[in-house]
Amino acid sequence: xxxxxxxxxxxxTLLPFGQYFLNTVIVTAFTVIxxxxxxxxxxxxxxxxxxxxxNTIFILYLAxxxxxxxxxxxxxxxxxxxxxWVNSFAGLIVPGISSVFGIFLLRQAFLGxxxxxxxxxxxxxxxxxxxxxxxxxxxxxxxxxxxxxFAFMGTWTDLLWPLLIARDQGMRTLELGLAYFSVxxxxxxxxxxxxxMAAAVVVMLPVLVVYFxxxxxxITGIALSGVKG
Amino acid sequence: xxxxxxxxxxxxxxxxxxxAITTRGPRLWQRFWSRSNERIGYLFILPSLVHTxxxxxxxxxxxxxxxxxxxxxVNLQDAPFVGLGNYDFLRGxxxxxxxxxxxxxxxxxxxxxxxxxxLAIAVVMNQKLRGIYIFRTLFFxxxxxxxxxxxxxxxxxxDTRSGIINWLLDLVGLGPVPFLQDANTALPTLVLxxxxxxxxxxxxxWLAGLQAIPQELYExxxxxxxxxxxxxxxxxxxxxxxxxxxxxxxxxxxxxxxxYAGVRHDEGRxxxxxxxxxxxxxxxxxxGLRHGVRFGAVLGAVWxxxxxxxxxxVVQPPPGRRDPFLERAGTWxxxxxxx
Numbered sequence: 202x203x204x205x206x207x208x209x210x211x212x213x214t215l216l217p218f219g220q221y222f223l224n225t226v227i228v229t230a231f232t233v234i235x236x237x238x239x240x241x242x243x244x245x246x247x248x249x250x251x252x253x254x255x256n257t258i259f260i261l262y263l264a265x266x267x268x269x270x271x272x273x274x275x276x277x278x279x280x281x282x283x284x285x286w287v288n289s290f291a292g293l294i295v296p297g298i299s300s301v302f303g304i305f306l307l308r309q310a311f312l313g314x315x316x317x318x319x320x321x322x323x324x325x326x327x328x329x330x331x332x333x334x335x336x337x338x339x340x341x342x343x344x345x346x347x348x349x350x351f352a353f354m355g356t357w358t359d360l361l362w363p364l365l366i367a368r369d370q371g372m373r374t375l376e377l378g379l380a381y382f383s384v385x386x387x388x389x390x391x392x393x394x395x396x397x398m399a400a401a402v403v404v405m406l407p408v409l410v411v412y413f414x415x416x417x418x419x420i421t422g423i424a425l426s427g428v429k430g
Numbered sequence: 431x432x433x434x435x436x437x438x439x440x441x442x443x444x445x446x447x448x449x450a451i452t453t454r455g456p457r458l459w460q461r462f463w464s465r466s467n468e469r470i471g472y473l474f475i476l477p478s479l480v481h482t483x484x485x486x487x488x489x490x491x492x493x494x495x496x497x498x499x500x501x502x503x504v505n506l507q508d509a510p511f512v513g514l515g516n517y518d519f520l521r522g523x524x525x526x527x528x529x530x531x532x533x534x535x536x537x538x539x540x541x542x543x544x545x546x547x548x549l550a551i552a553v554v555m556n557q558k559l560r561g562i563y564i565f566r567t568l569f570f571x572x573x574x575x576x577x578x579x580x581x582x583x584x585x586x587x588x589d590t591r592s593g594i595i596n597w598l599l600d601l602v603g604l605g606p607v608p609f610l611q612d613a614n615t616a617l618p619t620l621v622l623x624x625x626x627x628x629x630x631x632x633x634x635x636w637l638a639g640l641q642a643i644p645q646e647l648y649e650x651x652x653x654x655x656x657x658x659x660x661x662x663x664x665x666x667x668x669x670x671x672x673x674x675x676x677x678x679x680x681x682x683x684x685x686x687x688x689x690y691a692g693v694r695h696d697e698g699r700x701x702x703x704x705x706x707x708x709x710x711x712x713x714x715x716x717x718g719l720r721h722g723v724r725f726g727a728v729l730g731a732v733w734x735x736x737x738x739x740x741x742x743x744v745v746q747p748p749p750g751r752r753d754p755f756l757e758r759a760g761t762w763x764x765x766x767x768x769x
Contacts, residue, residue, distance in 0.1 A: 238477075239477045239478050239481065240478065242474045242475070242477060242478070243474060243475045243477070243478035243479075245474055246471045246472075246473075246474030246475040247475065250468040250470065250471035250474060251468050251471070252468050252469060252471035252472060255471060258475070258479070262482065265482070265486050265487070265490065268490065272490070272493050273485075273486060273489035273490055273493055274489075275489075275493065275496075275503075276488065276489035276490075276492035276493050276496070277485060277489040279492075279506075280484065280485070280488065280489065295485075296485045298481065299477070299478045299481040299482065299485075301482065301486075304478060329468075329470045329474075333474070354573075354574060357574075358574060358576065360576075360577070376576060379576050379578050379579070380578055382578070394582065397578070397579065397582065398579060398582075401575065401576050401578065401579035404576060405571070405574055405575055405576070408574040409567065409570075409571065409574060412567060412570055412574065413563065413564075413567045416563060416566060416567070416570075416634075417563075419634065420634060420637050420638045420641060421638075421641075422638075423634065423635060423638035424638040424639070424641055424642045
């Protein structure tokens with residue numbers, strides 16, 4: 202217990218964890234917002250509008266869902282590199298602002314809402330955008346919360362992509378800082394384990410808090426949008 | 431929600447190419463731009479489509495192309511086309527097949543066991559108790575912990591000299607077991623660690639399924655004098671099964687755990703084991719096995735979904751297959767009310 206203050210103080214002075222925390226918050230916030238907006242729009246299109254080629258495009262989308270990230274990693278890095286986004290927030294955020302999984306999840310939730318709402322609103326002369334934003338989004342709150350928690354967890358604890366994109370201190374995220382703690386220059390030097398554990402707890406804490414308060418919606422959201430069959 | 435638009439046009443099978451362009455072209459266009467085509471749909475999916483093409487489809491196709499070249503990763507002009515050379519190399523590579531075998535073993539061990547364990551946790555966590563949210567959060571903690579910390583903790587716990595697990599085994603006379611150091615025990619140990627870390631996530635999915643089960647089923651089981659365990663085995667799987675169609679671990683870094691937990695902390699040991707026939711080393715988690723099975727399941731569900739008629743969102747059970755338990759529950763309720 203006596204060593205606790207010393208541990209925590211050196212934990213914040215050893216690496217700029219304040220900066221890491223800020224970076225992680227920025228990246229996570231934009232990714233979550235982007236996923237909510239883009240995925241819900243696409244999900245509405247796939248679930249509720251009839252257009253030619255809709256089912257074909259959706260099947261193709263689903264086919265990509267089964268592909269692990271590692272397969273597209275190298276070409277994706279080349280693309281981001283060519284866009285000049287290496288070591289920038291754009292590079293950290295933009296590849297993650299839409300996910301096929303999110304579209305799938307929200308599409309299932311939209312499918313569960315009776316057609317009558319849409320028909321009634323159309324007869325009243327509402328535009329598709331208004332039907333989407335004022336009827337469908339409020340009705341699928343739990344599913345949106347589920348996607349938000351998924352996106353939050355995935356981005357907050359992501360290691361691989363920030364490892365590639367963030368080059369200097371100013372861009373690193375918390376998970377990267379954690380990984381740097383455990384690096385040992387040679388086999389004889391042990392990392393500072395208590396420090397590493399303290400850092401791990403601090404990194405985990407926000408996700409834990411979000412999960413604790415969102416779990417009711419989270420479970421309802423999965424039940425609402427789960428594949429029933 | 432029918433999908434007539436996607437079907438091919440009837441007739442015209444003997445037309446020549448020129449004729450097809452001149453007569454059917456405009457018709458095709460008219461049909462495409464017709465009143466029944468809700469063109470605003472394209473606007474709704476446009477952002478995601480652009481994103482998916484740039485950040486998913488192009489990298490995917492490009493990766494596939496690279497598999498036919500001898501690209502060394504310096505610049506793209508320096509990528510000689512070698513045809514099926516790489517695949518031919520893999521065919522004869524002993525390490526590749528060892529890795530495939532290990533992937534198969536890893537999957538066959540971790541998927542059923544993980545599902546069983548997480549179902550057990552979910553059933554316990556499905557009770558209405560004061561403070562149950564705290565317990566659910568506790569089981570969720572490994573899911574969100576960093577693999578760095580998890581690996582350190584498990585390596586410490588399983589250490590042959592100072593680890594607490596081996597100390598306990600020593601107390602009951604089962605000498606030190608080199609869990610992570612022995613080629614025979616390394617893979618099962620990694621499976622257990624991965625299950626421990628993933629069980630909380632699967633628990634949430636099971637919970638969602640369990641909570642979708644009508645309360646009458648539980649009441650009926652209680653009236654029937656069903657034992658809790660028998661009730662679980664009899665009723666939960668059919669009602670909750672569908673929820674396992676949700677992807678397991680869709681996060682970006684979730685594919686590495688097997689590698690990260692076991693190999694990363696000691697590259698030397700990994701290399702040694704690798705020479706002996708392999709632990710899950712980098713190419714070990716060859717995509718396809720686990721993903722292939724799930725792909726089939728999800729595609730099947732969606733196919734059914736796209737081709738059904740009737741109420742949106744709810745798939746009615748086929749008329750021939752009735753749920754005997756549900757019927758019995760109904761009978762019980764009716765009898766209960768009659769008396």
